[in-house]
Structures are given as structure tokens and as C-alpha cells.
Amino acid sequence: MSLRIAIFDDNKNIRESITMLLKTVKEFEVVGSFSHVLDCVDDTRECHPDVILMDIEMPGMTGIEAVLKLKKEFPHIQVLMQTVFEDDERVFDSICAGASGYILKNHLNVKLVEAIREMQFGGSPMSPSIARKVLNKMQSVQQHIKPEQAPEYNLTPREKEVLACIVEGLSYKMIADKLFISYETVRSHVKKIYEKLHVASLTEVVAKAINQRIV
Amino acid sequence: MSLRIAIFDDNKNIRESITMLLKTVKEFEVVGSFSHVLDCVDDTRECHPDVILMDIEMPGMTGIEAVLKLKKEFPHIQVLMQTVFEDDERVFDSICAGASGYILKNHLNVKLVEAIREMQFGGSPMSPSIARKVLNKMQSVQQHIKPEQAPEYNLTPREKEVLACIVEGLSYKMIADKLFISYETVRSHVKKIYEKLHVASLTEVVAKAINQRIV
DNA sequence: ATATCATTCCGCCAATCCGGGCATTGTTCA
DNA sequence: TGAACAATGCCCGGATTGGCGGAATGATAT
Numbered sequence: 001m002s003l004r005i006a007i008f009d010d011n012k013n014i015r016e017s018i019t020m021l022l023k024t025v026k027e028f029e030v031v032g033s034f035s036h037v038l039d040c041v042d043d044t045r046e047c048h049p050d051v052i053l054m055d056i057e058m059p060g061m062t063g064i065e066a067v068l069k070l071k072k073e074f075p076h077i078q079v080l081m082q083t084v085f086e087d088d089e090r091v092f093d094s095i096c097a098g099a100s101g102y103i104l105k106n107h108l109n110v111k112l113v114e115a116i117r118e119m120q121f122g123g124s125p126m127s128p129s130i131a132r133k134v135l136n137k138m139q140s141v142q143q144h145i146k147p148e149q150a151p152e153y154n155l156t157p158r159e160k161e162v163l164a165c166i167v168e169g170l171s172y173k174m175i176a177d178k179l180f181i182s183y184e185t186v187r188s189h190v191k192k193i194y195e196k197l198h199v200a201s202l203t204e205v206v207a208k209a210i211n212q213r214i215v
Numbered sequence: 216m217s218l219r220i221a222i223f224d225d226n227k228n229i230r231e232s233i234t235m236l237l238k239t240v241k242e243f244e245v246v247g248s249f250s251h252v253l254d255c256v257d258d259t260r261e262c263h264p265d266v267i268l269m270d271i272e273m274p275g276m277t278g279i280e281a282v283l284k285l286k287k288e289f290p291h292i293q294v295l296m297q298t299v300f301e302d303d304e305r306v307f308d309s310i311c312a313g314a315s316g317y318i319l320k321n322h323l324n325v326k327l328v329e330a331i332r333e334m335q336f337g338g339s340p341m342s343p344s345i346a347r348k349v350l351n352k353m354q355s356v357q358q359h360i361k362p363e364q365a366p367e368y369n370l371t372p373r374e375k376e377v378l379a380c381i382v383e384g385l386s387y388k389m390i391a392d393k394l395f396i397s398y399e400t401v402r403s404h405v406k407k408i409y410e411k412l413h414v415a416s417l418t419e420v421v422a423k424a425i426n427q428r429i430v
Numbered sequence: 431a432t433a434t435c436a437t438t439c440c441g442c443c444a445a446t447c448c449g450g451g452c453a454t455t456g457t458t459c460a
Numbered sequence: 461t462g463a464a465c466a467a468t469g470c471c472c473g474g475a476t477t478g479g480c481g482g483a484a485t486g487a488t489a490t
Contacts, residue, residue: 092353095350095353095354096353096354098354099350100347100350118343121343122343122344122347123342123343123344123346123347124343124346124347124349124350125343125346126341126346127338128333128336128337128338128339128340129337129338131338131339131340131341131346132315132337132338132339134339134349134350134353135310135314135315135339135349137353138307138310138311138349138352138353139310139311139313141353141356166418167418167422168422169414169415169416169418169419169422170418171416199384200384201384201386202417202418203381203382203384203417203418203420203421204384205418206418206421206422206425207382207383207384207421207425210421210422210425210426211425
């Protein structure tokens with residue numbers, strides 16, 4: 001079975017040379033080639049590609065916005081970003097928009113076919129410098145998220161349930177109804193939670209629970 | 216100039232076969248080969264490698280902890296993780312620990328030399344499935360960070376102050392003291408906050424404030 | 431100059447929460 | 461076979477919050 005590929009790039013020469021290149025691979029089929037992304041969703045619906053090659057710099061709408069729209073409409077399609085730029089913003093925005101790969105144009109001829117194959121088999125081809133950027137970003141982002149590693153409060157399952165209800169904003173009475181226990185029992189659990197979290201009011205519980213993701 | 220490489224892997228056969236493989240490349244030099252990471256910092260200090268190949272599964276200390284220690288001590292050294300596992304936890308933990316690359320062992324022979332070279336030139340070699348995981352993670356993480364653009368509640372400055380106090384867990388009385396206003400005034404502000412946030416209890420206020428970063 | 435709104439303040443009553451203590455049942459583990 | 465603990469339940473009294481309404485000041489805007 002052949003792999004259907006669509007190309008979005010405002011540079012005609014590039015589109016043609018990519019098409020040439022892809023034609024040398026017999027299981028690849030170029031089913032669309034567009035100079036702008038203004039109608040990308042419609043274009044894509046018509047030629048229903050499996051893979052889209054997307055240039056970042058294009059008139060009217062940027063490739064990043066296009067990816068966002070396309071992935072929303074066709075989540076199964078794999079999008080490979082191609083660009084001459086490698087500034088962090090664009091790279092991360094593309095990734096967040098849903099791109100499955102990101103290669104620099106100077107690697108294009110050499111790596112393109114390989115990259116497409118890799119994507120096809122569940123990979124995410126990235127030019128080396130891009131990959132490095134991504135890893136670095138991951139490291140810094142995680143550091144902001146993780147350090148909140150729960151100091152471990154030894155809450156029992158039931159206590160966690162009650163806690164969850166509290167965070168939702170339920171009153172003791174409502175929690176009692178929801179969990180099919182008495183009001184007093186809820187109170188007992190809450191008292192335990194107070195002890196374990198070293199707090200003394202519902203608001204502190206909620207703040208602590210959310211900030212430390214005990215939720 | 217040659218590239219100095221150290222290997223950490225509890226499997227002797229693997230260490231030897233990797234060493235063999237690397238010897239076929241003339242600019243590579245294996246300067247250390249260790250079966251455990253208990254003394255990894257000392258070992259590394261002695262053989263001062265440019266690149267470290269690190270197995271994840273090892274007795275005593277996991278490769279992930281080792282990376283953490285090593286990068287703290289020798290931030291310039293590039294660490295390439297090698298593993299048979301590709302469960303998300305380990306992958307992300309390794310990355311956060313400071314690994315510069317992550318390849319699966321079944322790709323080892325074929326890709327190892329290439330991966331080391333890639334790292335040397337500022338890349339971050341990853342096996343395709345790993346790269347995909349990383350991108351997916353980036354996407355989900357960013358989504359949790361970005362979309363929190365406040366739905367805008369038109370809180371006045373004073374109301375925000377009060378809100379901040381509430382989130383800290385202060386009672387009305389404490390807030391009154393802190394802001395040098397009366398208890399009743401605090402209550403008035405809180406009432407307004409309730410209206411504007413469409414909630415009806417302090418716990419909901421705290422939850423909403425934190426989750427939507429109005430704090 | 432009139433309206434709007436932020437900020438400050440007051441009172442009342444009902445609802446809810448907090449802190450203390452105590453009791454029962456069942457499970458788990460040493 | 462006790463000890464420890466989770467889970468359930470109850471009572472009291474005092475503290476705090478929630479919902480209702482009202483009001484004065486000053487700034488800003490129309």
C-alpha cells in the first residue's frame with residue numbers, strides 16, 4: 001500500500017524538488033502540493049494524505065496555525081515540519097500544535113525520506129539540534145513542575161476521596177451524601193486530613209492539595 | 216582528537232561487545248567500563264570521558280540516579296541512556312536527570328556509533344518511539360501550562376489582595392488585621408468575589424483561584 | 431452633575447465548620 | 461492474639477462563614 005503525502009510550501013522550487021525526490025520512492029505518492037495554507041483544511045480533506053510536509057514560513061497563515069487546525073480536524077495525520085529556522089519559540093509552538101516531527105531544510109534532501117518512514121512507523125524524526133532543544137526544554141519544564149513531589153502524607157484511600165470532594169467545593173453534608181456515610185464520619189476523616197497535612201482549615205487543605213497535586 | 220567514552224552496564228557481554236564495536240571507529244576511545252554505578256562519580260573523575268553510555272538497569276543505584284549525580288558533578292559530559300525498557304516514567308526521569316540521548320538496546324549495534332557522533336555535534340539521539348513519547352509529553356505538558364489564560368473576572372486590586380489572603384489560608388479576622396481593614400469589610404470583598412467568580416464557598420474560591428492562576 | 435463603581439463599614443440569623451473527646455467494627459501485621 | 465489502624469459513627473460548645481440587606485465616601489467617567 002502506498003503512503004499518501006501532501007506538501008505545503010510557498011516556494012515552488014522546493015515543492016517541485018521534494019516531489020521529485022519522493023517520486024524516487026515507489027511506495028510514496030504525492031497527492032497534493034500547495035503554495036499556501038489558507039485552505040489547508042479543505043485541501044487536506046480532498047486529497048486525504050497520510051502525511052503532510054509543512055513549511056513554517058508561509059504567507060497568510062503560518063504553518064504552525066495550520067498544523068493546529070489540521071490536527072484538530074484530522075488527528076490521525078502525521079505532520080512533519082520543515083524549516084530553515086530553529087528558534088525555540090517556533091519549534092515549541094509547532095510541537096504543541098501537534099507536529100510529529102521537525103527537520104531543518106538543510107537536512108532535507110538527505111533525511112527527508114528517512115524521516116517520513118520514521119514517522120510512518122511511530123517515530124518522531126527531528127534534526128539533531130532540534131532534538132537537543134526539545135530535551136533541554138523538557139528538563140527545564142519538568143523542573144518547574146516536579147519539585148512539588150508530594151512530601152507523602154500517608155492519606156488513606158478514603159481520606160483521599162474526601163479530600164477530592166473538598167477540593168471540588170462540596171460541603172461536609174454533600175460529601176456525606178455522595179459517599180453514603182454520615183456527616184460525622186466525614187468530619188472524622190477531615191480531622192485526620194488536617195492532622196496529616198498539618199493544616200487547620202478547609203482553605204488550607206484545598207491550597208495544599210492543589211499545589212502539591214495530592215488531588 | 217579522539218573522543219573518550221565510558222561505559223556503565225552490569226552485563227559483561229554487552230560491555231564487551233560495545234567496546235568491540237566502538238574500537239572499529241578510530242576516533243573513539245573507550246576509557247572506562249564499569250559494571251555498576253556505585254562509584255560512578257569517582258570512576259568518571261579518573262577516566263574523564265567526554266561521553267558516557269549508561270544502562271538504566273543496574274544493581275545498587277539505577278542509571279537515572281547516576282545520571283543525576285554525574286551531571287551535577289560534570290555538567291559538560293554527554294550521557295547516552297541505553298535500555299531495553301521504554302516505559303514513560305523511566306524515559307522522562309532520565310531526561311530530567313540530564314541525559315542527552317536515549318536509545319533502545321535493540322537499536323544498539325546499528326545506531327550506537329551514529330548516536331554518539333550525533334551527541335558529539337550537539338544533537339540528542341533518540342530511538343524513534345522514544346522521540347514520539349517525548350513530543351507527546353511536551354504537548355500535554357504545555358497544554359496544562361498555557362491554556363490557563365484567565366477567563367478574566369474583573370476583580371479589583373483590593374479584591375485580589377483579599378483573594379490572595381484567602382488562598383494562603385487566612386481567616387477573615389486575620390485578613391482584616393493584615394490589610395488594616397475591618398472584619399466586615401473583608402466580608403464585603405469576599406461577597407463580591409463570590410459573585411464575580413460564581414462560587415459560594417471559600418473552598419471553591421481557593422480551587423478556582425489556584426487552577427486559573429488568578430492568585 | 432449624575433451615574434457608576436471601588437472601598438470602606440455595620441447588623442442579624444442561619445448554616446457550617448473546628449476541636450476536643452469517645453466508641454464500634456473489621457483488617458492487617460507482627 | 462494483641463497492637464495498630466482504617467472506617468464508621470456520635471456529642472458538645474464555640475468559632476467562622478454564608479446570605480440577606482443597607483450605607484457612606486471618594487474617584488472616575490460620561
